[in-house]
Amino acid sequence: MKISLDKLIRRETDKIDLNFCQKVDTINYCDTSYELASPISIDGKISTTKSGFYLDADVEFTVLDNCSRCLEEVEVPIEYSIQGFLVKEDFDEDSFEDDDAFIYDGQDIDLIQIIEQTLDFKLPARVLCDEDCKGLCPGCGANLNKEACSCNEIANDEEIIDPRFAKLKDIFKND
């Protein structure tokens, strides 16, 4: 998703509007490749300021992740804003202390790359398909949202029958 800054560099304009939706298959973050369940929608602009080119855009898309309890695929909507200066590799870090700065090659910026760099804390650390997800049975691995496995029933029975009552039962049986 490359955007040419040519018109800004040649001062033909002082602002490039970004307003589009693009289909992207995957996005990489922290050595993980996430499949996208929606196109990436971008709404914002790149403008010329006294300190350089400035990117200000809202991004929105949906990634596919797995529920951390039952491992089912979950759609995770992501929506946030990216703001920062576009700088060349040899930029003076001190002059951008209070702002984010994204390095570009002096010609175009790659918005996907910038999204990948800014995904910190945007992806939930723990994805759940549902707050009440019952997860997988530690005994047999069954998805407890979909089926009640037999290991679960045995565990429940043991809890319900108090051993003292179990003894009483035996006494009555003898009568």
Ligand SMILES: [Zn+2]
């Ligand atoms: Zn789940």
Ligand SMILES: [Zn+2]
């Ligand atoms: Zn089980």
